[in-house]
Structures are given as structure tokens and as C-alpha cells.
Amino acid sequence: MEYILNPWPWYVSGPLIAIVMFALLYLDKTFGMSSNLRTLCSMSGAGKKVEFFKFDWRAQRWNLVVVLGAIVGGFIGHHLLSNPTDINLNQQTIKDLNQLGFENIGLSLLPPELFSWENVFSVKGLLILIIGGFLVGFGTRYAGGCTSGHAITGLSSLQLPSLIAVIGFFIGGLVMIHLIFPLIF
Template sequence: MEYILKPWPWYISGPSIAIVMFLLLYFGRTFGMSSNLRTICAIGGADKYSDFFKFDWKSQRWNLIVVLGAVCGGFIAHFLLSDPTNINLSAETITDLNQLGFKNAGDSLLPPELFAWENVLSFKGISILLIGGLLVGFGTRYAGGCTSGHAITGLSSLQLPSLIAVVGFFIGGLIMIHLIFPILF
């Protein structure tokens, strides 16, 4: 497929998210991908292994629509809304990325130095995915939700714990990219 439509501008997508959040809050629902994954695990029988998954998942079936929407939305965004042009990065960012080993910085959202199959399936790539997955899973459970749940639902409903969690997510991201990432790559 080729590039058919332009990505939605902020003044369409931003208010659309706000309307969805208003409707979810109005109907007493919350949004977060970790809730959806918990529902999927409970449907699959994870309640036999952990009390965390022992809940009335049938009341959360509506969450599965969010998962389906994310998959369909990702497909549509990639094949119909992706702009094939280069990413507009500053000269300083390109220099920094070149120093870290990224040869064609700005040519792709998924640089091959990280996302090419030979790199992902290497010992280093699999180790990073496993350790990162465990840390994200632990952090999501420890924080009582994921980044999307806290940053979109929690902040929309003015929850202080969500504000603290989002600040923590950003601090963790800054530590990762400025301290840990240069060591790994």
C-alpha cells in the first residue's frame, strides 16, 4: 500500500481523545492497556496461578474492544496514515545519534541498529527485551497502572497518584536515555 491520507493534526486527534476520555469517565470506566492485558490473562486462566487475576473479567469484556482498536488503529496508521518522508531532527540530535552508532539518524522511526531482526534476535537484543519487559511489567503493577492509564485517564480525572506516576515515568525515561542507553549501545 502507499501513503493515502495525511496523519490527523493535533486539533483533531487531541479533542478526539478528550471526548473519549469524557465518555469513559461519564460511564464510570477507565482506560489503560494494562487493564486490557489483565483481562486477557484472566480469560486465559491466569487466575489459577495468581490472585491478581481473580476478578470478574466478564464485566471487563468491553476492554477487549480497546485492544482490537489498538491493533486496527496501528494497521491503519501504518498503512494509510504514515508519511514516508524523513523525520525532521535537529543537527545536534543527528550528531548525538551518530556518536551512539546510528548511521542514518532521522531516516526511520524504527532505526535498524535497534529493530532489524538480526539485532532483535541477538543475545543482547533478547536480553534487553526480557529485562525491559520484566521491568515494565513490574513497574506497571507497582504503579497501579501503565503509562497510558495514568497519563490519560488518571490525569484527566485529576488523580494525584497518576501525576506522581507520570513524573516518575518521565524521570525513568530520562535516566534510561541519558545514563543507561549509552552504556548499552
Template sequence: MELLLKPWPWYVSGPLITLVMALLLYFGKSFGMSSSLRTFCAIGGGGRYTKFFKFDWKAQSWNLMVVLGAIIGGFIATHFLSDGSVIDLNEKTVMELHTLGFKDVGESLMPSEIFSWNAVGSLKGLLVLIFGGLLIGFGTRYAGGCTSGHAISGLSSLQRPSLIAVIGFFIGGLIMTNFILPLIF
């Protein structure tokens, strides 16, 4: 049981991800969370407003199980498989986050300065959610998929557009972390 309460090492989780990807490729499916969002929008009638959501969503309904599995798996991991230990962060990272106003760095995966109802309900929190949501929605549509789809599914099937997208995601993440995030906090 103690093994379940510790983060799984790469040599366990990596092959499991590989197994899932091999099964998806074998059955002619591709992985990605943004395709699930597209399916949800199509179910909700998005096809009445744009051609992008006008497709046979029933053929993609299997992908909704990925979302359900992520939700259930996240719940199980945080409530039953977590030992509550502090996150092991580099001391320099801890100091930089303290200077940005984060108090209990490493105590939680979701810092209250971002994920509490007070933070989300503030003007800054609402603007970050709305602006960030629009950028993510535009970015996933423009890139033809999300980070998980390109980085896991696209790269495993050796797609050049996925390699370019993943490089762009990393560059964007570095710019956000080093230049934009300090301006927000």
C-alpha cells in the same frame, strides 16, 4: 486526502482524545493498556497462579477492543495514511544517535538497530527485551497502571497518584535516555 497523510495537529488530535476520555468517564470506564494485559492473563487462566488475575474478566472485555483498535489503527496509519516523509529531528539528536551507532536516523519510526530480527535475535537484544519486559511488567503493576492509563485517564480525572506516577515516568525516561541507553548501545 492530503490532510490524512500528514500528522494531525494538536488542535485536532487533542480534542479527539478528550472526547474519548469524556465518553469513558461518562460510562464509568478507565483507559489503560496494562489493564488489557491483565484481562488477557485472566482469560488465559492466570487466576490459577495468583489472586491478581482472579477477577470477572468478562466485565473488562470491552477493554480488549482498545487493544484491537490500537493494532488496526496502527496498521491503517502506517500502511495507508503515511506519506513516507523523513521524521523531522533536531540536528543535535541526530548526531547523538549517530554516535550511539544508529545509521538511518529519522528514516523510520522503528530503527533497524533495535527492531530488526537480527537485533532482536542477538544476545543483547534478547537481554534488553527480557529485562525491559520484566521492568515494564513490574513497573505497571507497582504503579497501578501504565503510562497511557495514568497520563491520559488518571490525569484527566484529577487523580493525585496518577500525577505522581507520570512524574516518575518522566524522571525514569530521562534517566534511561541520558544514562542507561548510552551504556546499552
């Protein structure tokens, strides 16, 4: 049982991802989470008001299994396969997070300074959710897909726009964590 609680090694998880990608390429399907949101909106009738949601959502029903798998897999991973150990962080990272007001660093993947209900429902928390949600939605639509779609499907099928998008995601992440995040906290 101890082996199950440790992260899967690259030589197990990597080939599993590759097998899934080969199957999707063979079946002429694409993988990505943002397309599921479009499918759900179309299913709920958004196509009556917005042209973007007018498409045959029934052809994308298979992709909704990805959402279900992410939810069920996350639940199983957290509740049944997690090994509750402290997270080994660099001392400089701990020092930087302490200066930003974080306590108990490395004890949880979801620090309460960000993820407690009290912080989420504060004015600052709601603004972060609304602005961040808008930027993610706009960016996903503008880039023609989300991080998982571009980084997994797009790169595995050697698409140049996906390479450019993934480079943009990394640059955006670096700008966020080094320039914007310290201003928010």
C-alpha cells in the same frame, strides 16, 4: 488526500481524546493498556494459579476493544495514512546517534540497529527484551497502571497518584535516555 496524510492538528485530535475520556468517566470506566493484559491472562485461566488474576474478566471485555483498535489503527495509520517523509531531527541529535553507531538517522521511525530480527535475537537483544519487559511489568503493577492509563485517564480525572506516576515516568525516561541508553549502545 494530502490533508489526510499529514498529522491531525491538535484542535481535531485533542477534542476527540477529550470526548472519549468524558464518555469513559460518564460510564465509570477506566482506560489503560495494562489492564488488558490482566484480562487476557484471566481469560486464559491464570486465575487458577495466581490470586491477582482471579476477577470477573467479563466485566472488562469492553476494554479489549482498545487493544483491537490499537492494532487496527496502527495498521491503517502505517499502511494507508503515512506520509513517507524523512524525520526532521536536530543536528546535535543526529551527531549523538552517529556516535552511538546509528546510520541513516531520520529515515525510519524504527531504526534497524534496534529493530532488525538479527538484533532482536542476539544475546544483547534478548537480555534487553527480558529485563525491559520485567521492569515494565513490575513498574506497571507497582504504579497501579501504565503510562496511558495514568496519563490519560488518571490525569483527566485529577488523581494525585497519576500525577506522581506521570512525573515518575518522565524522570525514568530522562534517566534511561541520558544515563542507561549510552551504556547499552
